[in-house]
Amino acid sequence: MIPASFAYERAQSVREAVELLESHQGEAKVLSGGHSLIPLLKLRLTSPTVLVDIGGIAELKGISAEGDRLVVGALTTHAEVAASPEVRRHLPLLAEAARQVGDLQVRNRGTVGGNIAHADPASDLPAVALALDAVITVEGPAGRSEVPVEDFILGPLLTALGGSDVVVSVAFPIPKGKWKGAYEKYPHPASGYAVAGVAAVIGVDDGGTIRDARVGITGVGDMPYRARDVEAALVGNPATEEVVRRAAERADAEGSFSGDLFASEDYRRHLSKVYTRRALMRSLP
Amino acid sequence: MASVFGTAIKRREDPRLITGNGRYTDDVQLPGMLYAAILRSPHAHARIRGINVEKAKRHPGVVAVFTGRDVAGKVAPIPTAWLPPDSNIKTPAHPALAVDSVRYVGDGVAMVVAESRYVARDALELIEVDYEVLPAVVDPEKAMEKGAPAVHEEVPDNVAFHWQAGSDPASAFQDAEVVVRHRFRQQRLIPNAMEPRSAVAQYNAGSGEMTVWVTSQNPHIHRFLLSNILGIPEHKLRIVAVDVGGGFGSKIPCYADEALVALAAKELGRPVKWTEDRRENFLATSHGRDEVIYAELAGKRDGTMLGLRIRMVANMGAYLSTAAPGVPTILFGLITVGPYRIPRAHTEVYGVFTNTTPTDAYRGAGRPEATYVIERMTDLFAREIGMDVVEVRKKNLIPAEEFPYTTALGLQYDSGNYHGALQKALEMVHYEEFRKEQERLRTQGRYIGLGWSTYVEICGLGPSQIAGAVGFQGGLWESAAVRVHPGGKVTVFTGASPHGQGEETTFAQIVADRFGIPVEDVEVVHGDTDRIPMGWGTYGSRATPVGGSALAVAADRILEKARKIAAHMLEVSEEDVEFADGKFQVKGVPTRQVTFQNVVLQAHLAWNLPAGVEPGLEAQAFYDPVNFCYPFGAHACVVEVDVETGQIKVLRYVAVDDCGPVINPMIVEGQVHGGIVQGMGQALWEGAVYDEQGQLVTGSFMDYAMPKARFFPSFETAHTVTPAPHNPLGVKGIGETGTIAATPAVVNAVVDALAPFGVADLEMPLTPEKIWKITHGRDA
16 A cells, blocks of 8 residues: 655644645645544545644643643544543543544554544544533634634534644533543444444532533544434433433434444434433433 | 473464564565556456556656556466366466456556556556446356356356265155255455565576565465466476465465566566555455355254255356365365264355456365354254254264264265264353353343354365365375484475464474474474475465374484484394484383484484495475365354344353364464454454445455454363374364354354344344344344
């Protein structure tokens, strides 16, 4: 598997990366961990003339708690997220999802920024990002901006990133009060991508009533989505298994479902409900 | 000294391989080497109106471009080397590169040779081919229908061969109280050896000698076939295949690509390398299985099996690959009765051309299909008569006292204790307890199931006389040469061709055991036709029973001569000398002894040899077995089905195998484990899918699900030991048993788990959605 030839540039800073992308006017692609891009290059499904390697930019690495959110640098690998004490303490469901990304090699090389920028419709991370209302920091020719994940992922392999934009970090707000979350995944036996993946968060008040519920679903169709019907069926109700069971039945009310060789649209609709229920059950505080 | 035969010593090949010091074909680097890339057809069936290679030729770094017309007179068509007799077999010419028509996606159309593999790959995109796309057929039964597109004009009905065995079992069916009929689909599998195929060729114009490094399971077969294809005599053609990263049958065939690389090296006067990429491996390396099987089993209500009728339609792909016709015929058709006493049986096989990648042997080759059908039919029969599946098996398994046993299909099973293996497995499984637990869990809405597979297989290929009788275009004996060096170290040369099975270790154990010397003192050489004697390679679980036996015979010849010399040294007659633990000793006089090493040295010094004894100590043997080997066993699989999603979890896997005496338990375990994984792969995950246009939809690891370690529990393995009576080691093969046994054990287990849903059979692979449709009342 040999890609078409391309030029290689190594950026030393985010600013330089943006400038390089700008100077190549849509002909360049950002290379981070390479675990999504390089297979595409080898299959010759994409043939950019230039790769801008951001792998050496120190400011894009690391995880830090900033106020009530965890900020994960774009170059942080899935393995680092999964192993991070900060993530495990504050957002265990993020660690849980990171642990299930691809295989060991992918987790060791693949990055959070690359993952979110690639926007694979069966990727794990977007489900968690949706459930936590993550915000993506993007740097482009006009400077930095923050984009909520729901405005960032626009379709299959399609994001709000401009041709000269670079993902700087993904900030995951830490839910307040008493809450629990979980990520439940049905991995494709060949690719390891989610046939269905559901990230759930349930927050309760002191009386045991659900005051906050968030459900992000990936893998079942063209793009990950927030299951707001499920959330609405939870909020205001007691945090019981019966409530969860009924709410999970609404998992396919939104989202665009599609089928493939392994799992039909019907089956994926079914899975969305089952995995929503399973994730929510584990999220009952 | 403890015997090294039967000891779990570590594989000596592993340190080399896992530290990157192996020498695979793609590791070969030669000065001035060029790189080839092959343009492959994107269409399953098309006429080539024209090919324009001018742009590719002008691309900087490209040295040459070859089309089908360029090579037509120089490379003979790729032959088929297994031609079952009385089968009206058709072998339409298989050109090394397509000339007028392409017949499957992946068929070679042109070859670019360039200064680097990158340039070669880029230049492929500059070749312009004008295709007239023709209708394609991918399903073997549809290919037989009237009006189906003909893959080859000269074979309008697409039937490549029609073969039969056994006699008409009509009387059994007349006497039957019960007849069970079923159609089975053996899905197409992709072998996916870890190492892709590769070839490097170097031609010496001065001497006329050609060396080809190639990913081969059988270098001498490659030499034999390439010699004919290229017109280079065998004594000028050297084939090297030392480290080969797995084959599973897919590296038996001689491929067009290998001949093309050799031609390019000769034409261009520079070494040429070609290594397929993974995408090519999916498309252009042989596939396995892909058959439709109609089975009818006649029996009595008391569980007695009376007769078996099998009709198979085998998808051969676009051409008949090297050994392909032998797979559905001899290796399937003769063993459909399995381990059961079925007095009447008949097999009929149609081999059919389609616009798909050619199929050939894939681990087990025919025997997994036969085992699958008879083991599924046994369960269906038990279900029909309301009898426990184990009781039906016990009733019909050939009893130990009836061996050697000649089956209704004419094979003579050499030895066996089928009930013994089943009994051991029953004890390991705790069968009665399992049934109680199954009942208990069902009341909680949980569904576990247990599946059995009592199997026998035919391996250790095989007696050459039979090879000839069944149309194999070669012998099936094996060679060994043993060279004892003056200092007592030993080099062994084998015609078998290990490519992952560990015979560098086990063969050293055989020889060290016989000579009573440390195993480290024995080196095993294989895979280079300039170093080893003529031999037939590794496939059909033959290396140890046939190649190992050749080695034992050769080693015994060494000992015979050494004994003469020892007797002379000890000044006694030969009869008074005994040999044990590496020492020749005067019987009853332990103080009078000479070591093996001492005798070896004297043999080489030759200062004082007995009259009529030649100096030196080397022996060679060509061992032709008198029968095949018939390993057997009983496997049981326990699964739990999540009826909400259809997902299957394998809870336990119990394997009791009998391959005769075990030379190295660790290597045998490794073979059993790998085999089980591959067999379960077919049952649960793997399956190549073509669309109607003949495009391979499962053309990468993103879609084609290979089994992963995390899918499995720890396997529970055990052995019974029933020696093969006809070879000097008593050994039978173990390389394929797991793959042969596991597939039906898993499917039987899932069907058992889903019995409350009225499930009688499921088509492989048992993907969760199929199960979900059943458990949710939707038609699968």
